[in-house]
Each structure stands twice: as C-alpha cells, then as structure tokens.
Amino acid sequence: MENVLHAPAQRRAGNRTATLAACVLAAFALLAVVAAGIALYGQATVTDFTAKNLAPSLEHPFGTDWMGRDMLARTLAGLSTSVLVGLLAATVSSVVALIFGCAAALGGKRVDAVVSWMIDLMMGVPHIVLLVLISFALGKGFWGVTIGVAVTHWASLARVVRAEVLQCRQSKFVEVARKLGQSPARIALRHMVPYVLPQFVVGLILLFPHAILHEASITFLGFGLPPEQPAIGVILSESMSYLSTGAWWLAVFPGLALMATVLLFDVAGQNLRKLVDPHTAQK
Amino acid sequence: MTKYLARHIVRFALLMLAVGLVVFALVSVSPIDPVQANVGQAAYVNMSEAKRAQLASYWGGDVPFWERFANWAGALLHGDMGTSLRFNAPVSEVIAHRAANSLALMGIAWLISGVLGFALGVVAGARRGGAVDRVVRGYCFLLASTPTFWLGLLILMIFAVQLGWFPIGFSVPIGVSAADVTLADAAHHLVLPALTLSVTGVANIALHTREKVVDVLESDYVRFARARGESDLSVVLHHCLRNVALPAVTLQCAFISEIFGGSVLVEQVFSYPGLGQAAVTAGLGGDVALLAGIALVSAALVFGGNLLANILYGVLDPRMRVNEGGA
Numbered sequence: 309m310e311n312v313l314h315a316p317a318q319r320r321a322g323n324r325t326a327t328l329a330a331c332v333l334a335a336f337a338l339l340a341v342v343a344a345g346i347a348l349y350g351q352a353t354v355t356d357f358t359a360k361n362l363a364p365s366l367e368h369p370f371g372t373d374w375m376g377r378d379m380l381a382r383t384l385a386g387l388s389t390s391v392l393v394g395l396l397a398a399t400v401s402s403v404v405a406l407i408f409g410c411a412a413a414l415g416g417k418r419v420d421a422v423v424s425w426m427i428d429l430m431m432g433v434p435h436i437v438l439l440v441l442i443s444f445a446l447g448k449g450f451w452g453v454t455i456g457v458a459v460t461h462w463a464s465l466a467r468v469v470r471a472e473v474l475q476c477r478q479s480k481f482v483e484v485a486r487k488l489g490q491s492p493a494r495i496a497l498r499h500m501v502p503y504v505l506p507q508f509v510v511g512l513i514l515l516f517p518h519a520i521l522h523e524a525s526i527t528f529l530g531f532g533l534p535p536e537q538p539a540i541g542v543i544l545s546e547s548m549s550y551l552s553t554g555a556w557w558l559a560v561f562p563g564l565a566l567m568a569t570v571l572l573f574d575v576a577g578q579n580l581r582k583l584v585d586p587h588t589a590q591k
Numbered sequence: 592m593t594k595y596l597a598r599h600i601v602r603f604a605l606l607m608l609a610v611g612l613v614v615f616a617l618v619s620v621s622p623i624d625p626v627q628a629n630v631g632q633a634a635y636v637n638m639s640e641a642k643r644a645q646l647a648s649y650w651g652g653d654v655p656f657w658e659r660f661a662n663w664a665g666a667l668l669h670g671d672m673g674t675s676l677r678f679n680a681p682v683s684e685v686i687a688h689r690a691a692n693s694l695a696l697m698g699i700a701w702l703i704s705g706v707l708g709f710a711l712g713v714v715a716g717a718r719r720g721g722a723v724d725r726v727v728r729g730y731c732f733l734l735a736s737t738p739t740f741w742l743g744l745l746i747l748m749i750f751a752v753q754l755g756w757f758p759i760g761f762s763v764p765i766g767v768s769a770a771d772v773t774l775a776d777a778a779h780h781l782v783l784p785a786l787t788l789s790v791t792g793v794a795n796i797a798l799h800t801r802e803k804v805v806d807v808l809e810s811d812y813v814r815f816a817r818a819r820g821e822s823d824l825s826v827v828l829h830h831c832l833r834n835v836a837l838p839a840v841t842l843q844c845a846f847i848s849e850i851f852g853g854s855v856l857v858e859q860v861f862s863y864p865g866l867g868q869a870a871v872t873a874g875l876g877g878d879v880a881l882l883a884g885i886a887l888v889s890a891a892l893v894f895g896g897n898l899l900a901n902i903l904y905g906v907l908d909p910r911m912r913v914n915e916g917g918a
Binding site: 441574 | 606609610613614616617618620621732733735736737738739740741744745747748752759848849851852853855856859860867870871874875877882885886889890893894
C-alpha cells in the first residue's frame with residue numbers, strides 16, 4: 309500500500325536499459341578476467357627466488373608467494389580456470405536438467421517417479437560429500453571436478469523445467485493449438501520452447517556461481533584440480549601453511565577475486581531474470 | 592499414522608541402500624590405488640613385491656566389487672559398519688567419536704543462523720527499502736558469493752593469528768591429556784568454526800524470510816488490520832510471524848544438508864576433528880567403509896531434517912491437525 313503512494317516515478321523509465329547495461333557489463337568483465345588469465349598463464353608459474361614472500365607493492369599488487377611467483381598472475385590464471393570449469397560444468401548440468409525435466413513432465417507417470425526419486429537421492433546427500441565421491445571416482449583432476457560439478461547441479465533446475473513444462477502443457481493456448489489441429493512438433497517449437505526457454509537460460513546463468521564456488525571448494529579439499537595448476541582452491545589451500553607467518557596477502561586477494569567473479573555472475577543472472585521474467589522483477 | 596510411518600521407514604531404507612551402493616560403486620571405479628595413496632610415492636617404490644601384495648589385500652584390492660558390497664551390507668544389517676582401514680578402528684567408533692564434535696558444531700551453527708537469519712529477515716521485510724533492509728540484503732548478497740572456506744581463513748587470520756584470542760585449530764588444547772580437557776577448553780576451540788558456519792548460514796534464511804514478510808504485508812488481511820488501526824509492531828507480531836514461521840522452519844530443516852557441506856570445509860580450515868574432516872581423510876585415502884559410513888550418516892541427517900520439518904509442521908500449524916483429524 310505504502311509502495312503505491314511512494315512509487316518512484318522517475319526511475320522506472322530507464323530501468324530496462326540500466327538492467328541490460330549491468331548484464332552486458334558483467335559479461336564483459338568476466339570475459340576480460342578469462343582473457344587476462346589465459347594471457348598470464350605462463351607468467352603464473354614463473355618462479356623468482358629473489359622475490360619471494362613479498363608483501364603487496366606496486367610491482368606485485370597481490371604480493372608474491374614462497375617461490376616468488378606473482379600472486380596477481382596466479383590469481384587471474386586461477387580465476388580463468390575456475391570460470392571455464394564453471395561454464396563447462398554448468399552448461400552440461402543444465403542440458404541434463406532440461407532432458408530430465410522434460411522427460412519427467414512428458415514421459416508419463418513412471419518416468420516422472422524415477423526422475424523425482426533421482427532428484428531426492430541427489431538432494432538426500434550433502435552436495436560436498438557427493439562431489440568428493442564423484443571426483444574421487446574419476447581420479448580427481450580437471451575432469452573429476454568438472455564432471456562432478458556437472459552431474460550434481462541439475463536437480464533443482466530439473467524441477468523448475470518440469471514444473472514449467474507441466475504448466476505450459478495445461479495452459480489454454482496449448483489446448484487451443486491442439487484443438488486447431490497443430491502437430492505436436494509445431495506445438496513444442498512454437499509454444500513450449502518460447503515459454504520454457506527464458507527460465508531455462510536464467511537458471512543456467514544462476515548455476516555458474518554455484519559451479520564455480522563448488523569447484524573451488526572441492527579443489528581446496530584436495531579432490532579437484534592438481535596442485536601444479538593455478539587454481540583459486542589450490543592457492544588458498546597452500547596459503548593455509550603460511551597464514552601463521554603473517555602472509556595474509558596469500559589468502560585475502562585470491563579469495564576476494566573469486567568472490568568478485570561469483571558476484572559478477574550473480575549480477576548478470578539476476579538482471580537477465582528481470583528482463584525475461586517481469587513477474588519476479590518486482591520482488 | 593502407521594501407514595505414514597511405514598512409508599517413511601521404507602523410503603529411508605531405500606535411500607540408505609542407494610547411498611551405500613553409490614558410494615561403493617564410485618570408490619571402486621576410482622583409478623586411485625589405495626595402497627599408493629596411503630603409503631606415499633617414495634615408500635611405494637622402495638617396497639618389496641610381497642609387502643605390496645600384503646597391503647593390497649589389506650585394502651581389499653583383490654576382492655570383487657559385489658562381494659565387498661554384499662559383505663558390507665550384510666554386516667551393516669547386523670549393526671556392524673565395518674573397520675576403518677585408515678584409522679584402524681571400527682567405523683562406528685570413529686564416527687561416534689567424531690560425530691560428537693561435528694554435531695556440537697553443526698547444532699550451534701544451525702540454531703544461531705536460524706534464529707539470527709529469521710530475525711534479520713523479519714526486520715528487513717517489515718522495513719522494506721529502509722536502511723536495515725539495505726544492509727541485510729547487501730550482506731546476504733555478498734555472503735552468497737563468498738566461499739565458506741575463504742571466510743573461515745579470514746576469520747582464522749584475524750581472530751587466531753593477528754589478535755590471538757582463539758586457538759588456531761583442533762578441538763582441544765595440544766599437549767593436554769583427554770581427561771584434563773574441560774568444557775571451557777572445548778568451547779574455546781569451537782567458537783571460530785561455529786562463528787564461520789553461522790555467519791554463512793544466515794543469508795539463505797534471511798532472504799527467504801524477508802521475501803515472505805513482504806508478501807504477507809501486502810496481503811488483504813494485513814490491509815484490514817491496518818485499517819482497524821493496528822500498529823506496525825502489532826501487525827508484525829500477530830499476523831506476520833505466524834505466517835512466516837512455517838516456511839522458515841521448512842527452509843532451516845532443509846538447510847541441514849548445506850550445513851553439513853559447510854562443516855566439511857570449515858573443519859578442514861580449522862583442523863577440527865569432526866565427521867567432515869574424517870570424510871576428507873577417508874576420501875583421499877580410499878577408506879571405503881569409513882566413507883560409506885559417513886555418507887550414510889550425512890544422508891540420515893538430511894532425512895532426519897526433512898522428517899523434523901514434517902513433524903514441526905503439525906505442531907506449529909493448527910490447520911494441519913484439523914485436516915488430519917478430519918480425514
């Protein structure tokens with residue numbers, strides 16, 4: 309009620325542009341991180357024992373570690389690995405979610421029961437425990453963690469897809485299209501896809517932050533990327549041995565950078581949601 | 592009621608079986624050799640063939656997968672969870688010892704994050720758009736993007752290394768015999784891990800509660816209450832809290848899964864000897880029995896959380912009771 313009286317009159321106008329701009333900016337920032345990381349990949353492993361354990365300075369903004377590696381280069385290289393792992397895992401995961409969600413909604417009662425049991429099983433075990441198991445089963449490393457994240461993150465998105473498809477199937481416009489004699493393929497393409505796609509894309513983008521955070525966590529625990537690869541999880545787990553010596557920069561900056569990256573994905577996802585799904589925009 | 596109970600028990604048994612099977616399958620396909628993983632590269636190279644074979648049979652490398660699983664599942668039905676090869680003790684003993692530490696940590700974090708998150712959510716929702724709301728939302732937004740283990744590292748650095756207020760790790764002081772450890776010592780070691788876990792747990796429940804409060808405040812019955820002249824405080828106390836409490840309870844019960852995951856990371860950071868740390872050790876060393884045991888315990892905890900939510904629903908919501916009695 310109060311909101312009606314105090315509605316911000318002016319701000320509404322530019323909202324869509326601002327939202328789109330935020331989205332695009334976030335995407336570009338992420339792209340820049342990945343590009344910088346790949347460019348600095350070689351530099352990230354260069355050791356210089358004359359410049360080890362240096363506190364942050366102009367020359368080394370993030371400081372150096374006990375082997376004299378520049379932490380800024382290591383962090384950026386690690387971030388780009390994380391983003392790539394996250395992208396790959398989240399994309400695979402969302403495709404799995406799409407397939408299972410559609411199968412559950414359209415495949416009849418039995419398929420639905422099987423899929424929901426699988427979702428229950430997925431959600432019945434803490435995520436990290438499951439990730440540790442899968443990564444271990446695949447022999448750790450890049451593929452272990454990527455596949456682990458990919459096969460554990462589809463459950464909630466599959467539920468969303470299932471609900472959306474069910475809702476769409478029972479809607480008036482699909483019923484009318486069917487009565488008008490349109491083929492199932494045409495209904496699927498013309499009516500179902502445009503209805504479900506926006507939710508799906510937003511769900512996909514909002515999967516990235518989870519995927520990246522879980523990749524870092526699993527790597528931190530020692531089940532993910534190998535120690536010789538520059539990865540945020542590796543950097544942070546190694547920094548633990550040097551914390552008591554006061555080398556705070558080894559942990560603070562890489563963590564902050566990871567947090568900023570995850571935030572960027574979140575900003576992009578939330579703003580995109582506002583654009584494609586006006587219902588939730590007002591909340 | 593009996594039917595309801597029976598259905599839950601069957602579901603629980605099926606879930607346990609599936610979890611056990613998945614754990615066994617995943618660990619047995621792993622290309623990581625438990626013997627190499629446990630004795631280390633150098634020792635492995637220098638080891639005699641006979642010693643290697645002996646160790647391989649100790650880790651069960653030559654027993655087929657189904658036989659191992661059948662042995663384990665059969666023993667489990669008799670209440671025997673097997674022997675942890677890594678800790679050289681019965682799994683049930685290792686888990687019981689570790690669970691006490693972990694449950695204390697998780698229980699405290701669960702309660703604090705639930706109560707604090709709920710309170711923050713209600714205040715933020717009731718004053719939507721205000722300063723408190725902005726701070727709470729910003730805090731939650733930021734926390735959702737913060738890796739738990741990094742937050743743990745920061746807290747460790749500030750309070751244990753720089754300020755020296757709390758110990759750097761473990762659950763008891765070093766060099767003190769187990770009999771001399773007081774409750775105060777244990778509590779002193781518990782503060783930082785519990786703080787980390789609570790701080791991260793607040794975000795989820797606060798945001799959802801806030802959203803619910805906003806919904807309720809826009810409802811017709813609140814509009815009517817306002818028209819009758821009820822104050823803001825009265826509206827929140829009498830109309831809002833009751834309606835918001837239920838989803839919050841469900842959410843916090845479902846959150847047990849996340850808390851367990853968080854505790855794995857936090858225990859690793861603070862070298863806190865709990866279930867999570869044991870799981871990591873078991874995983875890195877290929878200790879199947881212990882890993883399966885911990886996975887079962889974690890699944891049981893999650894299941895128990897959902898069950899708790901169902902039971903609390905009945906207690907908290909009079910409508911549920913009326914429906915059950917009527918039907």
